[in-house]
Amino acid sequence: MADNTPKSISAALAAATCSLLGTAPATPVQAQEEPNWEFNTALLYYGENDDRVQDLSLNILARRLFVDDRSLTLGLTVDTLTGATPIGAIRQNVPQTFTRPSGSSAYTVPAGELPLDDTFKDTRVAITAAWEQPLGRLWKTSVGFSGSQEYDYTHLGLNGSLSRDFNARNTTVSAGLAVAHDTWDPVGGAPLPFAPMLDVGDTGNKSGSETKDVIDTVIGVTQVISRKLLVQLNYSFSNSSGYLTDPYKVLSVVDGTTGDTVPRQPAPGAEGPSHEFRFENRPDERSKHSLYGQAKYYMGGKVLDASYRYMTDDWDIDSHTLDLRLRWPLVESHYLEPHLRFYTQSEAEFYTISMVDGVELPRFASADYRLGKFDALTAGLKYGWKTRGGKEMSVRAELYRQNGTIPGDLLIGNQVGRETYPDLDAIIVQFSYRFSR
Amino acid sequence: MNRARIGGMGIAVLVILASGCSSIGVEPWERDILAKEEMQLTTDPVEAAIDDHIYFSKEASSGGRGFGGGGCGCN
Amino acid sequence: MKLYRLRHRSMRTWLAAIAAAQFLLFPWAPDAVSAEFGIDQYEGKVVVLDFWASWCVPCRRSFPWLNAMHEKYADEGLAIVGVNLDMERADAEQFLQEYPAMFTILYDDDRQLAEQFEVVAMPSSYVIGRNGKVIARHMGFKVKQQDDYESVIVDALREPGNGDE
Numbered sequence: 138m139a140d141n142t143p144k145s146i147s148a149a150l151a152a153a154t155c156s157l158l159g160t161a162p163a164t165p166v167q168a169q170e171e172p173n174w175e176f177n178t179a180l181l182y183y184g185e186n187d188d189r190v191q192d193l194s195l196n197i198l199a200r201r202l203f204v205d206d207r208s209l210t211l212g213l214t215v216d217t218l219t220g221a222t223p224i225g226a227i228r229q230n231v232p233q234t235f236t237r238p239s240g241s242s243a244y245t246v247p248a249g250e251l252p253l254d255d256t257f258k259d260t261r262v263a264i265t266a267a268w269e270q271p272l273g274r275l276w277k278t279s280v281g282f283s284g285s286q287e288y289d290y291t292h293l294g295l296n297g298s299l300s301r302d303f304n305a306r307n308t309t310v311s312a313g314l315a316v317a318h319d320t321w322d323p324v325g326g327a328p329l330p331f332a333p334m335l336d337v338g339d340t341g342n343k344s345g346s347e348t349k350d351v352i353d354t355v356i357g358v359t360q361v362i363s364r365k366l367l368v369q370l371n372y373s374f375s376n377s378s379g380y381l382t383d384p385y386k387v388l389s390v391v392d393g394t395t396g397d398t399v400p401r402q403p404a405p406g407a408e409g410p411s412h413e414f415r416f417e418n419r420p421d422e423r424s425k426h427s428l429y430g431q432a433k434y435y436m437g438g439k440v441l442d443a444s445y446r447y448m449t450d451d452w453d454i455d456s457h458t459l460d461l462r463l464r465w466p467l468v469e470s471h472y473l474e475p476h477l478r479f480y481t482q483s484e485a486e487f488y489t490i491s492m493v494d495g496v497e498l499p500r501f502a503s504a505d506y507r508l509g510k511f512d513a514l515t516a517g518l519k520y521g522w523k524t525r526g527g528k529e530m531s532v533r534a535e536l537y538r539q540n541g542t543i544p545g546d547l548l549i550g551n552q553v554g555r556e557t558y559p560d561l562d563a564i565i566v567q568f569s570y571r572f573s574r
Numbered sequence: 575m576n577r578a579r580i581g582g583m584g585i586a587v588l589v590i591l592a593s594g595c596s597s598i599g600v601e602p603w604e605r606d607i608l609a610k611e612e613m614q615l616t617t618d619p620v621e622a623a624i625d626d627h628i629y630f631s632k633e634a635s636s637g638g639r640g641f642g643g644g645g646c647g648c649n
Numbered sequence: 650m651k652l653y654r655l656r657h658r659s660m661r662t663w664l665a666a667i668a669a670a671q672f673l674l675f676p677w678a679p680d681a682v683s684a685e686f687g688i689d690q691y692e693g694k695v696v697v698l699d700f701w702a703s704w705c706v707p708c709r710r711s712f713p714w715l716n717a718m719h720e721k722y723a724d725e726g727l728a729i730v731g732v733n734l735d736m737e738r739a740d741a742e743q744f745l746q747e748y749p750a751m752f753t754i755l756y757d758d759d760r761q762l763a764e765q766f767e768v769v770a771m772p773s774s775y776v777i778g779r780n781g782k783v784i785a786r787h788m789g790f791k792v793k794q795q796d797d798y799e800s801v802i803v804d805a806l807r808e809p810g811n812g813d814e
Contacts, residue, residue, distance in 0.1 A: 606735065
């Protein structure tokens, strides 16, 4: 094909005509050869170390395609969650007894162990629906709905987006908005701020349900850099207001010198906490800013997906996320995809390990490890292939590890050396199946 | 850093990028590689949603990812 | 019935207005275009020049329609030329195995035609009248606008060879 002579339409036409003669006359192709439905399903197992959280979930996304790039996407997720989660109280050298959130019974944690509450057996169902379509030639829009329900939490949300292409579609500017109204209906009721944990059967420290409103906005630019490189840059702003506290998390009330949790006697004949604990209290407002950049780079068949996100909020948390994936094609349509994710966050301004007895209450305090200072690493591998019938399958296995540090100035007396961040080790296994019809 | 200033900077960066990008890119017929499924910004929306949910539950940050752009640039 | 005809007429006027506007806004010198493309081959015919590639999904959607137009109007003087812009010839050939074309296929290897016609979208089709002048340009292919595309062709076929557009 190395014909470098100046363009000769006639010659080209002649060659083209030859190719046409070569094919047998065929009946015109039927119009609807494109699939009407695209299905994307996944089964996920998530399991943490030491009897902590385990989650099994089924995810289904069904996309109905309509004429001229319009589509309706419906999603369903069902998760079952079991296992225990740290409640925020510190370890002690003696056993500790806690009242369950329901207030109907108590449980004891052995000496030296991190207090975990294992009442978390929950099923969550989440649905999403989204309609996408072009508007004119250069604009695209989508509107969607999301909802989820678990036994103590309801979420309802609406979202919409708009995007426009520029520069022969090399540049795309997009904007999105999502609003949500969530309701907490905690088991036993939402505790009053810093309310003490009371004996079994005593609900004086609890109120009813609470709500939270969230507004999320994102604007972004996607730019084609070259035939092999695509980049995107987004700025997001999120504001949450309402009940942002975790109704099940507590802080240990400790002696100001020894750092040991203050002991307590339940009422005669009653079961109750063996030590002093107070329910946490977070601000009723949170604003987050994020800057996110992503690049996809094609390297002779392999595709590198690299992204970085910087997040900062008015709780004083800063985080950096670096995510790297490399799609490595193998024979036929098999591929391998190693994945590495690096994450680091700084602790919230009101994050603390314990509350000192007899001292004036702070405005806000939480010992939730998820608001602490930690690094996390995810390392995973995914293997994918296409079946003879054109269906796509893949399986991935990942390890997620969180390693935290407790800022030295938060540790008092005997806590030093005894209290450590509840490091997390989790395994993620997912099986995916995608097909169209 | 002042939050509002970060917000303003973020928007300014994006506006500058959008307007300054008019000469970068490829011809419409050079989008064969960009049209491939593996070159889309989100190759698997279900996996992305699963990961977002896991990390949202275990960390203090969430989201950031956007949508739109790239691809075959058709129609 | 009356309402339908009125709508149809005003759409044709609208299309003619768009065509005229494009004609005025874009610096195509119609004679230069005709000469370079080798329009003499198609003198007196209405030519639909359709730029496509195998990886372009709307291009795939347009093939059945292009085939239908060819079947319907080839006898009346319609010539469809599918200009392929694939980077790899093999991809185009494989595509044509799966979606055969009844019309002429041209391989624009050095992109001269694409640049000459200032292709800014995929697919792009240009309707060239019997007098060799570009009447209309369509960027993209929308199944819902097939009838509009067809009426532009029908109007072009109605015009005599030396008419003024």
